[in-house]
Amino acid sequence: MSASTKTETRKHDSAPAGPDRRQFLSVGTVGLAAGLAGALTAPAAFAQSGQKAPDAPESGETKVAAYRVETPGPHGVVSAGHPLAATAGLRILMQGGTAADAAIAVMATLNVVEPWASSIAGNGFATVHERATGKVKALKFGGAAPFALDPASDPSNYDWGVKAATTPGAFGGWIELARKHGKLSLAQCLAPAIDYARNGHPVDPSIARIIGIMQKKIAAHPTTAAIYLPGGKPPEPRQLLKNEHLAQTFESLVKVEQGALASGADRDASLQAARDYFYKGPIAREIDRFFKQVGGWLRYEDMAAYKAEWAAPVSTTYRGYNVFSSPLTSRGGLEVCMQLNLIERFDMAALGRQTASSVHVMAEAIKLAKADIYAYAADPAFANTPVKAMLSGGYVSQRTAMISPIKARSVSGPTDFRPIDASAPPPPPQPVPFDGDKARFSDTASFTVVDRTGDTVVVTVTLGGGFGTGVVAGSTGFLLNNGMRLGSTSPYPNNVNFVAPGKIPILNNSPTIVMKGQNLVTAFGTPGGETIGQSEFQFLVNVLDHGMGVQEAIEAPRFAVKADPSFYMPGASCVLQMESRYEEGVADKLRSLGHEVKQVGPLAIGSLQGACMTAEGIPMAGADPRRMAMAAGW
Incomplete structure (x- = not known):
């Protein structure tokens, strides 16, 4: 115990x-x-x-609802996956910056202090709420597979090393947030990250441990080892870790922006100049030079063709609330919406908090939703994903009837959506399993910002697997994203998400915003790879069905459904991973329903950062104790 x-x-x-x-x-x-x-x-x-x-x-009570307190923010809040990132965002808010300005500061700082999961060359999604209009929109900044990719290559190339790199997407996202919703300069927003990169920060013990575990892989790439193996060995916990090359890269972008402003350019043009410096200028040329030299596929042409994209979020209604999350090329937003639709006919409040009955119903909804998401979700430029049909009442009626109150199931076969939508593609054929087709791990960071006007930005970023490709690109100081790893791409050639040149791999990132009419109710996101949509689903049930506050809803015990080998495979067996804090007897009851249950650590699944609004419209932020997250307000 x-x-x-x-x-x-x-x-x-x-x-x-x-x-x-x-x-x-x-x-x-x-x-x-x-x-x-x-x-x-x-x-x-x-x-x-x-x-x-x-x-x-x-x-003292025998039980407490939460071990951390909610953080009030009459003038704004930031909840992020590292204390220095949260305070960097708060500094920007206190300087008069917007939620978007603070988000850029958080992302840049995460690049420094959480380098295993975040990078200016990573990928991600943002969900943005404009208080003045009540509108919610999505920003997609995922990079595509290189044009020079050979799809017939060994799939292990996509997991680690120079051939695993996808086009950097994150900086394009930073610029779009700044252009559309910011007002401060890049110089102001990047200042905290430049400071920590140049002067160092005490490396978190968990990150020091990860570097130690991955030492041999990191040592294989000299540009990476020079930063993350100082003196030829992993840093000790709390040792100052510096990244001078990254500081110089950030400063070069600031110099371009400030130079454009000094020459008379307006704010938008100066931001575009910094973007072009990264994607069409010296940084793009350094990436091209480096990957040609080391035998990778990423080229200048990939950089020059990239553009972050604003889009309508995927959305649904749940018990009178409007839920908005990331559209394709994320599967996570669609997953959250589908799962909510599948359980709406159940009285979750009556089933109880973290009971065997409620866990069972939610686990079965997860399996049903994922079976279809993994069969159909892919880059819209390469596949026809029947999103409307997947969120339709007809689909919900058909699938929810498959949820037995007394028996667990394995991964279902995919739905034939053609009776609901004549334009939908036929179900894919059954994949042929092979050794090595299990999904790879992934590592992600998420944060939530609400500013004094009520504007809200939720962002989830990723490097793919831990430390991404493991390759720092030349003299840039930043790691590249291994977005093509199995899991983000399908290992089965007949699946819509099989890797292809120029195709954007599917992420699970799903920063989510919930509204009631024109009013913000909650905003949140989490890292966790395969568990992202599952953790967010449980958080929403905690808040909307059980009336929990943000911190209690974050800290409540979680479960995750894991498929073997993956949700791509109909008939795959499932394990119900449960944090050890569930009440005694819950696991045994679930076993009696046919679930294979495996207990994991007490704080092992996800790391959600978010905020809920009070009746007076004040954000109360929460941070997950499962990692090193912190909420800050003023």
Whole structure:
């Protein structure tokens, strides 16, 4: 039993007479008024001394809803996957920057302090809410497979090394956010990251451990080893880690922007000049030179052809709320919406919080949704994905009838959508399994920003697998994304997501915003690869069905469905991975329903960062204790 579980289940000689101090700290915004009203009716609650005093050890509750407090932000909040990234974003908000400006500062800082999962040359998605208009839109900044790619090559090439690199997408996304929704300069937004890159930051113990695990792979590429193996060995936990080349790259982009401004260019033109410097100028030429030299496929032509893209988000309604998330080329947004549709006929509140019944229903919905997503979701330029049919009432009626309340199932065969949408493609043929067709790991970072105007930006970025390709591109100081790894691409040639030159691999990133009419309800995202959509699905049920506040909903125990070898394969067996903090008996009940259950660590699935709004429209931010995340507000 974990230490946290022991703490939650300990017994007291007598129950506390008044409200526990941690109830005041951890109660969610939904239940705050009711909790305080109940406390005020009990005169004994505010005893100044003795066993009934709020700070007396005897007053401790046997269970607490959350171990961290929600972070209020009357003027804005930032919740990010690293404390330095969160405070970088907060600095920008306090300088008068917008949510978009803060998002750029967070992404640039994550490039420095969370290098295994984030890079200016990575990929990602943003979901943006404009308070003035009430509109929600999506920004896609995923890079495509190189034009020079040989699709007949060994699939192991896509996992690691010089041939695994896809076109950098992230910086194009930074520029689009700045152009459409920012007001500060790149010089201001990149200043924190330049400082940490040049002067160093104490490397987090978890990242030091990952570098140690991957030491041999990192050492294989001299440009990477020079940064992440200082002195020829992994950094010690909390050792200062520097990246002078990355600082110089960021400074070169700032110099171009500031030079354009000094020459009389307006803000938009100066940002475009910085973008061109990266994608058509010296940085693009350095990437071209480097990959020609080392035998990779990425070229100047790939860089010059790239453009981030604004798009309509994928969306659905759930119990009167409007849910918006990332469109293709993300499968995660579609997954979240489909899963919500599939459980809406169930009374999730009545099934209870984290009970066997609620976990079972949600797990079955996950399996059904993923079976179709993996069969049809791909780059829209290369495939016809029947998104409307996948979100239709006819589909929901057909699929939800397959959810048995008493029996778990394996991965289903894909739906034939042609009766719902005549233009839909036929279901793909059954894949032929082979050794090595299991999906690869992935590593991601996510954050949420709400500014003082109420504008909101949620971003999820990735390098693909840990440290991406493992290759720092020449003298740039940044790592390239291995977006073509199996999982983001299909290993089966007859699948729509099989790798191809110029095709954008599918990501699972799905930053999500929920509205009630014109009002923001919650905004959130998470890393976690295959578990991203699953974690977000559970968070939404916690908030919308169970009335939890943001921190309680984040900390609640999670599960994840894992398919063997993957969800690409109909009939694949599934394992229900469950954090060890579920109540006793839940796992056994799920086994009795036919689930194969595997307990994992108490804080092992995802790392969600988000915010929920109070009735007065004040953001309350939460950060996940599963990683090194932090929420900051002012």
